[in-house]
Amino acid sequence: MRPTTLTARFLSAACLSAGLTWAALPAHAGLDEVIELHILPGTADFADATRRLSDAASADCRPDAVQSPYNAAFDAWMEISHLRFGPLEKNGRINAIAFWPDAKGFIGRSLGGLIADQDPIVNHPQDFGDVSVAARGLFALEMLLYDPQYADYDADSYTCRLVQAISVDLARMADGIDADWRTTQAPEMRSAGQDGNTTYLSRDEVTQALYTALLAGLEFTADQRIGRPLGTFDRPRPARAEARRSDRSLRNVVLSLEALRDLSGALADVAIPVTEAAFDTALAEAGELNDPVFAGVGDPTGRLKVEIVQQRIQAVRRAVEGEIGAALGVTAGFNSADGD
Amino acid sequence: MTRKIYAAATAIAIATTPAYAANEAVDQADVLDTYADIAAAAYGDSLTTAQALQAAVEALISDPSAETLDAAKAAWKEARVPYQQSEVFRFGNPIVDDWEGKVNAWPLDEGLIDYVDGSYGGATDENQYAVLNVVANPTFTLSGEEVDASEITPDLLENTLQEADGVESNVATGYHAIEFLLWGQDLNGTDKGAGARPWTDYATGEACTNDNCDRRGAYLKAATDLLVSDLEYMAAQWGDTGDARKTLMDDPDAGVAAILTGMGSLSYGEQAGERMKLGVLLNDPEEEHDCFSDNTYNSHFYDGLGVHNVYYGQYVGVDGRVVSGASVSDLVAAADPEVDAALKADLDKTMFKLMAIKVAAEGGFSYDMMLARGNEQGEALIMGAVDALVQQTRGIERAVSALNLDDIGFEGSDSLDNPDAVFQ
Numbered sequence: 125m126r127p128t129t130l131t132a133r134f135l136s137a138a139c140l141s142a143g144l145t146w147a148a149l150p151a152h153a154g155l156d157e158v159i160e161l162h163i164l165p166g167t168a169d170f171a172d173a174t175r176r177l178s179d180a181a182s183a184d185c186r187p188d189a190v191q192s193p194y195n196a197a198f199d200a201w202m203e204i205s206h207l208r209f210g211p212l213e214k215n216g217r218i219n220a221i222a223f224w225p226d227a228k229g230f231i232g233r234s235l236g237g238l239i240a241d242q243d244p245i246v247n248h249p250q251d252f253g254d255v256s257v258a259a260r261g262l263f264a265l266e267m268l269l270y271d272p273q274y275a276d277y278d279a280d281s282y283t284c285r286l287v288q289a290i291s292v293d294l295a296r297m298a299d300g301i302d303a304d305w306r307t308t309q310a311p312e313m314r315s316a317g318q319d320g321n322t323t324y325l326s327r328d329e330v331t332q333a334l335y336t337a338l339l340a341g342l343e344f345t346a347d348q349r350i351g352r353p354l355g356t357f358d359r360p361r362p363a364r365a366e367a368r369r370s371d372r373s374l375r376n377v378v379l380s381l382e383a384l385r386d387l388s389g390a391l392a393d394v395a396i397p398v399t400e401a402a403f404d405t406a407l408a409e410a411g412e413l414n415d416p417v418f419a420g421v422g423d424p425t426g427r428l429k430v431e432i433v434q435q436r437i438q439a440v441r442r443a444v445e446g447e448i449g450a451a452l453g454v455t456a457g458f459n460s461a462d463g464d
Numbered sequence: 465m466t467r468k469i470y471a472a473a474t475a476i477a478i479a480t481t482p483a484y485a486a487n488e489a490v491d492q493a494d495v496l497d498t499y500a501d502i503a504a505a506a507y508g509d510s511l512t513t514a515q516a517l518q519a520a521v522e523a524l525i526s527d528p529s530a531e532t533l534d535a536a537k538a539a540w541k542e543a544r545v546p547y548q549q550s551e552v553f554r555f556g557n558p559i560v561d562d563w564e565g566k567v568n569a570w571p572l573d574e575g576l577i578d579y580v581d582g583s584y585g586g587a588t589d590e591n592q593y594a595v596l597n598v599v600a601n602p603t604f605t606l607s608g609e610e611v612d613a614s615e616i617t618p619d620l621l622e623n624t625l626q627e628a629d630g631v632e633s634n635v636a637t638g639y640h641a642i643e644f645l646l647w648g649q650d651l652n653g654t655d656k657g658a659g660a661r662p663w664t665d666y667a668t669g670e671a672c673t674n675d676n677c678d679r680r681g682a683y684l685k686a687a688t689d690l691l692v693s694d695l696e697y698m699a700a701q702w703g704d705t706g707d708a709r710k711t712l713m714d715d716p717d718a719g720v721a722a723i724l725t726g727m728g729s730l731s732y733g734e735q736a737g738e739r740m741k742l743g744v745l746l747n748d749p750e751e752e753h754d755c756f757s758d759n760t761y762n763s764h765f766y767d768g769l770g771v772h773n774v775y776y777g778q779y780v781g782v783d784g785r786v787v788s789g790a791s792v793s794d795l796v797a798a799a800d801p802e803v804d805a806a807l808k809a810d811l812d813k814t815m816f817k818l819m820a821i822k823v824a825a826e827g828g829f830s831y832d833m834m835l836a837r838g839n840e841q842g843e844a845l846i847m848g849a850v851d852a853l854v855q856q857t858r859g860i861e862r863a864v865s866a867l868n869l870d871d872i873g874f875e876g877s878d879s880l881d882n883p884d885a886v887f888q
Contacts, residue, residue, distance in 0.1 A: 213854075216745040227633065228571065229588050230746060254838050257745040325862070332861070359607075359630045363589050457861045462555065462733030 155327070157390040158334055159310050166203035166383070167211075167302040171295070173200035178288075178295040185284040186277070187269045190291075191370075194269055197294065198262055198372060202379035204301075206341030206387070208460055209333055210312075211304035217297050220257040223264070224366055225352060230258035231267055235274070239282055246285040249292035261297075263367070265290050270369035331391075332457050335449065338387050339441060340459035345380045346437040349373070353418040354430060360421040368417040377433065378410050381440075392448045402443040406436035490794040492716040495777070498789035499723055500709040502779040503553050504702035506770070509546035509782045511695040514688070517543045517642075521688045524666055525681040533663040537646050541759055544639065546782055548766030552774050555729035556722035559701055559708045565638075566626065567694050570753060572635035574644045576628065577683065579674050581651055591631045598625060598636075599679045616682040618690040637690050640754070645684045647756035654749055654836035656828070658758035721869040723792055727771045728860040731814075735767050736853035744846050749832035758832065761818075761825035764849065768818045771856070772811045792863070800866040807859035814856050817849040 177193040184190070204212070205222060212218045223231060234256045238245070245255055252260065268274045268287050277283035313333075316324035324330050348366070353373070355361035365373040385403040388396060410433050420426020449455060520539040524532040547568070554560045575584055575595035587594050596604060602614040607629045613620055625636035635641055648661030664673040666681050674680075701708035712719040743751035752760040773779045777791025797804035824845060825831050834842025 216741060219742065219745050227590050228573075228750075229585075229590065230748065233585075234746075256747045256837070258748075328865070329858075329861075356630055457864075458728040458732045458857050460733050460737050462729040 154390050154393050155313060155330060155334075158387065159313065162387050162390045163204065163207060163305060164302075164310065166200070166207075167298075167305045169203055170197070170200040171298040171302040173197040174291070174295040174298040178291040181288045181291040184279070185287045186279055187275050190265075190287060191269055194262075194265060195370065195372070198367070198370070198376075199379060201262060202376060203383050206337050206344070206380065206384060208337060208340065210309040211301045213460070214304065215253070215300075216257060217301060220253070221261040221294065221297055223257050223261055225348065225364065226258065226263065230256065231264055232273075234259035235264055235267060235286070238286060242282050246282070246289040249289040250296065252289045252293040253296070260290060260293055262294070265294070266367060266370050328454065331452055332454050334387070334391055335452065335454050336457045336459050338384060338391065338444060338448075339456045340461055341380060341384045341387075342437055342441040342444065343459075344461060345377055345384075346434050346441070349377050349380070350418070350430060350434040350437070353421050354427070354434065355421070357427070360427065362417070362419050362421050365418045371416045373417045374410065374413060374415060377437075378407065381407050381410065381437070384440075388444060388448060392451060394451045396443075396447050396451075398447045399440065399443040402436070402440040406433065406440050409433045409436045489798055490790050492720055492795065493713065494790035495723075495792055495795055496712050496716060496719045498777045498787070498791060499719075499774055500702055500712055501787050501789065502773055502777075503550065503708065504699065504706075505779050505781050505785070505787045506546050506550040506553070506773075507695060507699040507702055510543065510550055511692065511699045513539070513543035513546060513782060514692045514695050518688045518692050521642075521684055524663075525685060528663055528666040528668065528677075528681075530663045533646065533661075533666065537757070540639070540643060540646055541757065541762070542782070544754070544759060544763060545766055547639065548763050549770035549773060549779070551767050552726050552730050552770035553708075554726060555734070556725035557708055557712070559711065560698065563694070563698060565632075566622070567638040567691060568640070569626075569632070569635040569638055570640045571633060571750065571755075572640055572644070573631075573633040574635075574641075574649065574756075576625065576634050576636065577641060577644060578680060581649055583651070584649070591629070591633055593628050593631065593634055596628070599676050599683055602679075616679060616686050618686045618693070621683075621686050621690055637687055637694075639691065640756075641687050642684065642691065643754060643756045643759075645680065645687065650749065650756055650758065650832070652749075652832065654747065654832050654839075656830045656833055659756040717869060720792065720795065720867060721864070723774055724860055724864050724867075724869065727774060728857050728864075730767065731771055731853045731860065732857040735764065736850045736857070739767075740764060740846055740853075741850045743835050744843050744850075747835055747837040749835055752831055752835070755832075758825075758830055760831040761822045765815075765818045765822045768814050768849075768853070772815055775807065775811055796863045796866055799868075803859070803862045803866045807856065807863055810852070810856035810859040814849065814852040817845075817852045821845050821849060 173193070173196045177190070177197040180193040181190050201221065205218075208218055212221075235258075237243075238255065238259055243255075245252060258264065265287065268277070268283060268290075274283055277287075312321060312323045313330045315321050316330045317326045324333075353360070353362050353365040353368075355364070362368075366376055367373055381403060385400075385407075388399050388403070392399070409429075413429055413433055415426060415430065418430055421430055517536065517539040520532070520536040524536045551564075551568070554564050573588075573591050573594040574580060575597060576593055577597070578599040579597060580595065584595070593606065596606075598604070598613055598616070602612075604611055604613065606624065611620075611624055613624075621636045621641075625634065628634040628636070644659070646661065647659030648665070650657065650659045652658075662673050664671050664677075666677055666684075667673065668677065698708075700706055703709070712722065739753050743749075749755055752758070753763045754760045775792050777793065778786065778788040780786055793804055793808060796807065821831070821834070824834070829842070833839065834846055836842065
């Protein structure tokens with residue numbers, strides 16, 4: 125499955141740069157494969173999709189015209205949303221692109237504030253990065269495009285210009301992520317351990333960063349995307365489902381699993397049958413779940429089905445640890461979701 | 465590998481007098497002792513300063529005045545100094561993490577407790593009880609059950625109101641509930657200024673402002689009493705026979721990993737991310753950790769110092785007493801001096817960056833001003849500390865690798881902490 129040229133290129137680079145320490149490692153991560161086949165196509169897709177979104181919104185800002193490119197942009201985001209380090213972390217991009225969960229209702233409050241004030245920042249979309257992350261990115265846009273409180277705006281309204289400004293800002297960030305990955309992040313990862321590289325002192329550190337992103341991505345989908353609407357048996361919380369206004373809650377779970385399976389395959393240099401099987405099972409369970417926004421978490425049968433998907437994702441994580449973690453000789457580092 | 469280090473360290477310790485200078489083998493047990501001693505001292509100081517706060521609160525209630533309110537506020541700020549330094553013990557020590565929400569939960573929907581300004585809004589999708597106002601309501605319905613709150617007791621706060629309706633922001637106990645009761649809401653937005661609750665909110669008779677002064681006083685007293693008893697419990701856990709100390713000592717490898725887990729999880733996800741970066745990104749002073757008192761810069765500073773303390777194996781108590789001994793730094797230095805030197809430099813840099821925020825805030829550039837949209841100096845100050853915290857997290861990961869300690873990270877995930885539970 126993995127092109128031998130990539131393997132050979134990677135191995136020689138690793139041996140040259142890292143010398144003796146590498147002889148002791150059980151396997152090498154498919155760094156070039158991860159970058160070339162997983163990350164860079166994803167950052168390019170997201171940049172393209174947000175550019176199309178921005179173009180569409182500038183041509184016609186109303187929900188009917190923008191919803192379709194909006195969904196395409198969100199789909200593209202799901203290809204890379206688990207890469208929560210480096211370019212995605214820079215300048216708070218990940219928070220600005222996907223401000224969720226929003227337990228304190230910042231999105232509604234921030235958008236409401238801009239609209240009430242007719243804040244002139246919308247006339248300078250390239251500076252829109254100055255406003256609160258709650259009024260930026262995919263979730264602010266979702267509120268304006270789908271929530272009945274906002275979505276009936278006219279083409280000459282303030283909200284229309286706000287939709288355009290958020291779209292321009294998104295495309296700008298996506299472009300920055302793609303550029304940063306190509307010009308800075310990928311070269312830094314490839315030159316790990318070489319003189320002058322202070323970010324990655326060894327290939328191990330790169331492997332650990334990618335492996336941490338994989339596990340943290342699985343954790344986020346299980347604990348947040350599914351765990352938040354599940355709430356407790358006595359107090360289910362369907363209103364907490366991610367992107368429920370645009371009916372994307374389950375879709376995001378599926379897309380995140382597909383992206384993480386892609387990363388797993390690229391990262392591992394050995395066959396990973398247990399992990400592949402676990403992903404298949406989780407995706408099959410999610411595919412059979414006929415509940416796009418987890419509305420069924422309140423009744424016992426519907427809830428059980430959602431819980432099963434969550435359990436299957438937790439099983440994927442254990443498979444990854446047992447198979448990929450063991451093969452690469454790596455354990456997870458700290459991730460940004462550590463803490464509360 | 466780690467066991468080998470441990471065995472070698474033990475052998476040397478038998479042959480020679482233990483010495484903790486870098487480059488000499490260090491006994492893991494001694495390192496854990498120092499760590500537990502620092503925890504005992506930090507929680508002990510947290511307890512005594514909370515007792516001083518308790519006395520100040522009692523003085524405020526029995527003799528309400530501007531002076532007694534100010535004295536209580538001062539006592540609260542002093543109590544935060546040791547407590548924030550203890551936060552590094554939270555992640556990595558389940559006994560602390562399971563308990564911590566009782567004393568330092570944040571952010572809170574303060575309308576649960578007492579009156580709030582109209583701009584605060586009402587109940588939300590997330591929290592039906594965001595404006596419950598227990599001070600004003602002796603009875604109310606909570607999750608379908610009638611609650612008798614005619615007497616405001618520690619039990620009511622702890623067992624009925626805390627995380628009411630399963631909502632985390634229903635914070636009824638701990639430092640921040642007390643902070644709100646002393647300062648009130650900070651209505652200055654990103655302008656300078658803290659909450660300005662009048663002392664007459666605790667006055668008796670005609671002088672009482674905003675109604676229910678007696679119930680407000682009862683709430684403040686109950687919350688303070690509860691804080692003291694919670695801290696008594698935690699200080700005891702780190703005593704010579706305490707469970708937290710014992711758990712740590714039972715498995716030295718896991719114990720050292722717990723120290724580094726606590727350092728890394730607090731530095732990155734919690735402090736750099738949740739507490740500092742998010743506030744800047746949201747431009748929202750409500751995201752300040754100590755938003756009522758405007759004491760946020762100190763909370764950040766002492767959080768950072770706590771991480772510094774446990775790595776260097778040294779803690780300066782509120783009475784000037786110094787606890788020090790064999791440190792994680794000594795262990796790391798023995799394994800890889802470069803990693804140790806780099807991490808020390810990272811930790812020192814973080815303290816310098818946190819100090820810069822503290823200096824600016826105490827000089828008049830308050831933390832809420834730093835959060836204002838387009839305030840570049842404020843953003844640079846805060847993000848400077850955030851970047852330093854992220855950098856030190858990388859250094860902590862390198863220390864983990866240098867010591868060959870596995871299975872670190874992923875704090876707080878039920879499914880990972882207990883991976884078999886899902887199939888039971």
